[in-house]
Amino acid sequence: MILRGKAWKFGDSISTDHIAPGRYFHLRTNLPELAKHVLEDANTEFASKMSPGDFVVAGRNFGLGSSREHAPRIIKLAGVKAVLAQSFARIFFRNSINVGLPVLEIDTSGIEQGDELEIDLAAGTVRNVTRDQMLTFAPLPDVMVKILNDGGLVEHFRKYGDFNL
Amino acid sequence: MASTLSEKIIGAHLGRSVKPGEIVITGVDVTALQDGTGPLALQQLEDLGLVRAENPEKTILFIDHAAPSPRKELSNAHMSLRGFAAKTGAVLSEINEGVCHQRLVESYASPGDILIGADSHTCTSGALAAFSTGMGSTDVGIGIATGKTWLKVPETLRVEITGKFNRGVYAKDLILSLIGDISADGATYMALEFSGPGAEAMTMSERFTLANMAVEAGAKTGLFASDEKTRGWLLEQGREECFQELKADEGAEYARTVEIDAGTLEPTISAPHTVDNTKTIGEAAGTKVDQVFIGTCTNGRIEDLRIAADILRGRRRNKDTRLIVTPASRSVYIQAASEGLLEVFAEAGALVTGPGCGACVGVHGGILGDGEVCLATQNRNFQGRMGNAEAFIYLGSPATAAATAIAGEIADPREYLR
Numbered sequence: 001m002i003l004r005g006k007a008w009k010f011g012d013s014i015s016t017d018h019i020a021p022g023r024y025f026h027l028r029t030n031l032p033e034l035a036k037h038v039l040e041d042a043n044t045e046f047a048s049k050m051s052p053g054d055f056v057v058a059g060r061n062f063g064l065g066s067s068r069e070h071a072p073r074i075i076k077l078a079g080v081k082a083v084l085a086q087s088f089a090r091i092f093f094r095n096s097i098n099v100g101l102p103v104l105e106i107d108t109s110g111i112e113q114g115d116e117l118e119i120d121l122a123a124g125t126v127r128n129v130t131r132d133q134m135l136t137f138a139p140l141p142d143v144m145v146k147i148l149n150d151g152g153l154v155e156h157f158r159k160y161g162d163f164n165l
Numbered sequence: 166m167a168s169t170l171s172e173k174i175i176g177a178h179l180g181r182s183v184k185p186g187e188i189v190i191t192g193v194d195v196t197a198l199q200d201g202t203g204p205l206a207l208q209q210l211e212d213l214g215l216v217r218a219e220n221p222e223k224t225i226l227f228i229d230h231a232a233p234s235p236r237k238e239l240s241n242a243h244m245s246l247r248g249f250a251a252k253t254g255a256v257l258s259e260i261n262e263g264v265c266h267q268r269l270v271e272s273y274a275s276p277g278d279i280l281i282g283a284d285s286h287t288c289t290s291g292a293l294a295a296f297s298t299g300m301g302s303t304d305v306g307i308g309i310a311t312g313k314t315w316l317k318v319p320e321t322l323r324v325e326i327t328g329k330f331n332r333g334v335y336a337k338d339l340i341l342s343l344i345g346d347i348s349a350d351g352a353t354y355m356a357l358e359f360s361g362p363g364a365e366a367m368t369m370s371e372r373f374t375l376a377n378m379a380v381e382a383g384a385k386t387g388l389f390a391s392d393e394k395t396r397g398w399l400l401e402q403g404r405e406e407c408f409q410e411l412k413a414d415e416g417a418e419y420a421r422t423v424e425i426d427a428g429t430l431e432p433t434i435s436a437p438h439t440v441d442n443t444k445t446i447g448e449a450a451g452t453k454v455d456q457v458f459i460g461t462c463t464n465g466r467i468e469d470l471r472i473a474a475d476i477l478r479g480r481r482r483n484k485d486t487r488l489i490v491t492p493a494s495r496s497v498y499i500q501a502a503s504e505g506l507l508e509v510f511a512e513a514g515a516l517v518t519g520p521g522c523g524a525c526v527g528v529h530g531g532i533l534g535d536g537e538v539c540l541a542t543q544n545r546n547f548q549g550r551m552g553n554a555e556a557f558i559y560l561g562s563p564a565t566a567a568a569t570a571i572a573g574e575i576a577d578p579r580e581y582l583r
């Protein structure tokens with residue numbers, strides 16, 4: 001499957017507090033409402049200006065901090081099709097796969113705000129259409145590919161009734 | 166094959182030896198949720214028709230992050246936790262009981278356990294030689310219903326501690342300094358294993374502080390070998406029978422070893438907005454502070470409160486600096502009351518609150534104003550952490566916090582010790 005969209009560029013160390021701020025703790029049981037504030041503390045315009053299909057592109061250690069699964073869930077719910085970063089924090093990475101949000105570890109240094117990207121998840125490539133560059137990302141571990149292809153861990157369980165990794 | 170502590174614990178669950186990088190499906194001994202992550206987990210289980218707990222007496226639902234509830238949405242979230250506990254027999258930890266990680270080490274986690282919790286600081290129980298790690302709501306929900314999870318056996322970064330702390334320097338200073346050195350992603354996907362004579366000499370309280378912050382270096386867990394101190398802790402909690410001695414094998418393979426001489430450390434703080442933005446107290450002293458917060462799963466234990474009270478006894482907070490003290494659990498609260506510490510804090514001008522997460526996560530009870538500065542004993546200082554992205558959070562030890570409350574600016578605790 002080829003994903004096409006625009007890059008929204010973020011820096012290093014974007015924490016789960018940037019993505020799903022604690023002051024909206026009470027909205028955690030209302031994800032569509034919480035999604036209106038996604039990444040608000042990193043870029044106040046992101047939630048209102050992004051278009052479904054766009055990508056989040058960041059630097060090192062994206063998603064560090066708390067275990068709140070609400071963070072990848074609201075990124076996905078906002079319509080972001082994939083997150084690309086130099087590296088990810090462990091719990092965020094695992095949560096993203098569990099909720100069916102593709103997370104790609106890739107050299108993002110050459111991607112700029114607004115660049116048009118084309119991602120081929122199966123081939124492991126990202127084409128920067130704006131800059132006519134081709135990038136490759138490290139393949140996910142097999143278990144994660146399985147969970148992601150099933151649409152997340154809940155769907156995986158719905159399908160198999162148990163872990164089938 | 167010689168095994169690290171992680172490999173040993175996971176291997177014991179599978180009945181075979183394991184290697185780093187291997188993916189395993191394993192039984193879990195303890196599962197935990199809190200009021201921020203729990204409702205979503207329970208929602209997933211309901212969707213799956215899996216409203217059950219495989220080990221109800223070892224499934225703990227904590228109401229601690231927003232306790233007591235500051236608004237109706239959260240009251241409703243709390244109701245969902247209570248409802249699940251009533252239906253499945255899972256244990257409910259009510260608003261008066263305290264922070265999940267402190268409660269886990271007091272009453273539920275044991276050496277050799279695999280423990281998963283939907284809270285990133287679940288690594289705290291690693292100090293009891295339990296392989297304990299934070300995951301998201303769905304992972305822990307599935308763990309609750311099935312008693313199983315999948316794990317990648319981590320590589321281990323060994324932290325070899327030698328030397329003794331100088332006066333005014335504590336475990337918090339060591340862990341902040343370590344994270345400053347290896348950075349906030351220095352141990353991503355790895356287990357930390359704290360060892361060496363310095364680790365052996367540490368009290369359980371100090372070990373909990375170190376293990377608690379393993380995740381701030383990106384680690385999956387932060388382990389200590391279990392020894393006579395561990396046994397003593399479990400005995401104090403009335404569950405000595407949960408003790409078993411566990412340590413890494415001689416010759417186990419580590420991805421990396423970092424050495425720290427505790428004797429070379431100074432009081433250390435993390436400056437806004439990342440934990441690895443560390444400075445020695447000399448570099449940070451003099452910064453005006455609007456609020457000081459002493460508490461949390463990192464430094465809200467009785468030993469922490471004693472250190473702070475020794476500095477605050479007979480003194481007053483600076484008139485422009487608010488001071489909030491929040492014991493980590495009910496038993497810490499009772500102990501602090503019986504030792505007269507709560508009185509010391511109140512007389513020094515502190516607001517002493519009931520046990521729980523308190524001001525740590527920005528939900529209630531101590532949200533900062535625009536441009537305000539806080540010095541807190543918690544484990545993270547990300548932008549927006551205490552409820553306001555326009556505020557600034559510094560992290561330090563309970564001693565640094567107490568000294569800072571008196572001075573009204575970040576202060577060197579060594580100047581206030583008696």
Ligand code: SF4
Pocket residue numbers: 230264265266284286461462463521522523525526543544
């Ligand atoms: S005290 Fe703070 S860090 Fe600890 S569990 Fe509560 S909110 Fe999380």
